[in-house]
Amino acid sequence: MPVREEAQVFGPEGSHVGILTQREGDGAAPQVACLIPNAGLIYRIGPHRFSVKLARALAEDGIPTLRFDLAGVGDSKYVGESSSARERILASMRCAFDELERTTGARRFIVMGICSGAVNAYRIACVDERVVGAFMYDKFYYRSRWTTPVYLAKRARVVGPARAVVAALRALGRRLRPKAQGEEASTAAFANLDAENPPKDEFVADVNKLVGRGVRLEFVYGGSFPAYYSYAEQFRDAFAGEPFVAKVEYRHLPMLDHMLSSLAAQRTLQSAVLEWAAGFARRRAAGERHLEAP
Amino acid sequence: MTPLYIGTPNRRLYACLHPAEATGSAAVLLCPPFGFEMVRAHRLLRVLAERLARNGIAVMRFDPYGAGDSLGNDEQLDLAGWQSDVLTAHEHLAAWSGRSRIVWMGLRLGANACMLAASAAPPALRRLVLCEPILDGAAYLDELRRRHVAMLDAELGQMAHIDAAGRAARDPEAFRDEAFGIAISGALRRELIEPDWRALLGPLATQASVVLDEAAIPGLKGRAESARLLAAAEPVDWPADIPEDGTLLPGKLAAQLTREITDACA
Numbered sequence: 410m411p412v413r414e415e416a417q418v419f420g421p422e423g424s425h426v427g428i429l430t431q432r433e434g435d436g437a438a439p440q441v442a443c444l445i446p447n448a449g450l451i452y453r454i455g456p457h458r459f460s461v462k463l464a465r466a467l468a469e470d471g472i473p474t475l476r477f478d479l480a481g482v483g484d485s486k487y488v489g490e491s492s493s494a495r496e497r498i499l500a501s502m503r504c505a506f507d508e509l510e511r512t513t514g515a516r517r518f519i520v521m522g523i524c525s526g527a528v529n530a531y532r533i534a535c536v537d538e539r540v541v542g543a544f545m546y547d548k549f550y551y552r553s554r555w556t557t558p559v560y561l562a563k564r565a566r567v568v569g570p571a572r573a574v575v576a577a578l579r580a581l582g583r584r585l586r587p588k589a590q591g592e593e594a595s596t597a598a599f600a601n602l603d604a605e606n607p608p609k610d611e612f613v614a615d616v617n618k619l620v621g622r623g624v625r626l627e628f629v630y631g632g633s634f635p636a637y638y639s640y641a642e643q644f645r646d647a648f649a650g651e652p653f654v655a656k657v658e659y660r661h662l663p664m665l666d667h668m669l670s671s672l673a674a675q676r677t678l679q680s681a682v683l684e685w686a687a688g689f690a691r692r693r694a695a696g697e698r699h700l701e702a703p
Numbered sequence: 704m705t706p707l708y709i710g711t712p713n714r715r716l717y718a719c720l721h722p723a724e725a726t727g728s729a730a731v732l733l734c735p736p737f738g739f740e741m742v743r744a745h746r747l748l749r750v751l752a753e754r755l756a757r758n759g760i761a762v763m764r765f766d767p768y769g770a771g772d773s774l775g776n777d778e779q780l781d782l783a784g785w786q787s788d789v790l791t792a793h794e795h796l797a798a799w800s801g802r803s804r805i806v807w808m809g810l811r812l813g814a815n816a817c818m819l820a821a822s823a824a825p826p827a828l829r830r831l832v833l834c835e836p837i838l839d840g841a842a843y844l845d846e847l848r849r850r851h852v853a854m855l856d857a858e859l860g861q862m863a864h865i866d867a868a869g870r871a872a873r874d875p876e877a878f879r880d881e882a883f884g885i886a887i888s889g890a891l892r893r894e895l896i897e898p899d900w901r902a903l904l905g906p907l908a909t910q911a912s913v914v915l916d917e918a919a920i921p922g923l924k925g926r927a928e929s930a931r932l933l934a935a936a937e938p939v940d941w942p943a944d945i946p947e948d949g950t951l952l953p954g955k956l957a958a959q960l961t962r963e964i965t966d967a968c969a
Contacts, residue, residue: 414774416706416717426706428717428772450945452745454771457884458738461772484704484719484749563862635862666858668944670851670883 410434412468417475419508425501426484427453427477429512430464435471438514441541441689443467444505445476446498446530448523449602452483456523456668459675463521466679472686473513477505479529494603495532502533517541519625519689521682524548524667525604534624535615542625544685546678547667549628550637551609553646560639613651620653627685629678632663658685704752708774709765709795716788717772718765720799721752725759729829729968730802732792733764736811738780738885740941741771744810746951747960751808754961760968761800765792767816777886782816782894789820797827806967808832808960811941814913815900821909830967831911834960835935836904838919840895847882850942854883883942904930912963914956933963 411433419425445460447453453476454461464474478485479501487497506518519542522530527545534540557577565573607615619626630638644659660681665674710716723730733748735741752762766773767788769780789807797805805827809817814836821831837843848871855867871878880887904913904927913927917934924932936955945951 414708414715414772416708416772418706426704450949450951451742454741456742458771458777459884462776483745484706560862567860567862567864632862633858639862663862664859666854668858668884670854670858672881672884672886675884 412465417508420504422488424480424486424488425477425504427475427505429475430468431473431513432468432471439471439473441472441517441519442509442513442515443472443474444509444518444520445474446502446522446526447479447482448526450482453478457670459669462675463679463682466683467686470683471690475505475509498529498603499533499536502529503537506539519686525602528604534619540624542689544627544682546629547631549606551647553643555646556639556643560636563639616653620656625688627658629660629662629681631665631667633667710791714768715774716765716768716791718763718792721756721762723759723761724757727759728802729804730761730796730800731755731964732796732807733762734789734807734809734813734817735766735771736813736941738770739883740811743941747953747957750952750957751960755964758965761802763792763796778888781888781890782819785816786819789816790823790825793825803827804829804968806830806832806964808964810834812837818903818907821907824908828909831909832963832967833911834914838900840900844892844895847942848878851882852878901926912967
């Protein structure tokens with residue numbers, strides 16, 4: 410079924426811009442709608458137009474999708490009183506949900522985020538009970554005791570053991586070296602994204618709460634940062650013993666780069682998102698059958 | 704600022720209108736670069752639109768079919784279609800703004816599309832401002848391929864033997880149909896390679912200001928009679944990702960283009 414795209418202006422003083430993609434002729438309110446926030450500073454088309462392609466595919470599967478610019482990114486502007494970066498981002502996400510509800514009738518939402526978008530998906534899920542699912546790509550790196558040994562072993566297979574060890578020592582040196590003034594300033598533009606990994610304890614507490622609330626979470630890791638995520642079961646090992654581990658999904662897709670810079674990478678991640686999102690459609694179908702039963 | 708879709712049901716184009724903040728008779732159409740370069744250029748085009756609107760000029764930004772927020776898949780983008788999209792956007796801008804003097808500003812491959820579309824001599828088109836047009840299509844495609852291959856090796860070659868560069872060297876046809884996750888159709892490749900873009904600058908039907916890398920100017924002297932050649936106020940590595948320092952706006956270039964376009968509208 411063909412999809413339709415419409416430009417939306419919403420939020421306080423019409424400060425936010427997004428593109429709503431939905432299936433032509435879908436009259437009834439959908440079970441869920443999807444929100445795609447910015448990946449870092451990239452405007453709403455996403456890295457290499459991935460968000461456009463994903464929104465169309467989700468809409469074809471019956472999930473209306475709004476890809477939009479957070480306040481201060483792309484075409485959206487800051488308005489109102491100044492507040493912290495995190496408060497501004499959460500306010501942007503909330504008004505995007507309001508817009509999705511107004512335009513599609515959906516009252517439950519899923520969020521798909523890449524990099525800083527993944528952090529924003531997680532943070533809004535923590536504070537807004539309308540969120541029933543979050544798909545997060547390339548964030549939340551928590552090491553296990555095997556992360557570095559596996560990384561070094563795999564790296565050694567590519568460049569040889571000596572160069573792998575030298576590279577590891579250099580990387581360690583860079584981590585321990587105090588940052589020069591210029592280096593700190595150079596990241597100022599990204600500081601407004603408030604996209605650092607949460608402390609591990611905070612992450613554990615939050616994810617346990619989200620899982621308890623029935624929010625479906627999927628964490629996907631690509632291959633651009635092997636020193637931070639080096640093998641498929643790192644997530645399980647990093648959180649060994651935590652009750653949520655068996656209730657969230659996690660995947661390591663090492664042939665995907667962080668920016669999804671090949672069509673093959675885009676297709677792979679899109680398939681993963683659609684597979685995850687189909688679970689919400691199945692729930693709808695099951696719910697409808699349940700309602701129809703005598 | 705009003706975002707909307709224009710064009711026909713089969714070829715809907717994303718556009719964004721910036722009403723003039725003062726009375727006047729001029730309007731400007733801003734035409735973006737190709738695919739992944741759009742991300743790098745987005746802030747520049749938005750800031751230009753806002754500054755020009757403050758200068759009393761009505762502005763419209765738009766995306767060609769198959770790119771940005773417009774309908775169509777990557778592989779449906781070609782220069783013939785882009786050329787017709789410029790004319791569609793021109794008509795919409797003229798009708799919306801009611802203004803009698805229209806200037807087109809094309810950035811990178813968007814400048815090439817403007818050069819081609821200008822041959823249709825649409826009413827009210829007064830001047831072109833072409834910023835860093837692609838002057839050698841084959842070299843441009845080769846450069847995209849080289850960078851794409853290097854990126855694959857750098858990003859994914861840390862843990863596995865990728866050797867994209869080796870594959871590219873062995874197979875001249877490998878990595879030709881996409882660059883950085885954007886499909887490049889055979890039609891677009893041909894349209895880029897076949898024309899002598901430097902020669903096309905000579906007989907432009909509309910007067911043009913061409914902003915170029917300083918090094919490219921000597922090669923065009925005497926070949927672009929209808930064009931005023933200007934050295935770009937700063938170099939921008941358009942095919943690159945957003946710089947690590949997060950700088951999205953090439954400030955000197957933005958100031959230069961604001962001046963040039965405002966002068967062209969006078």
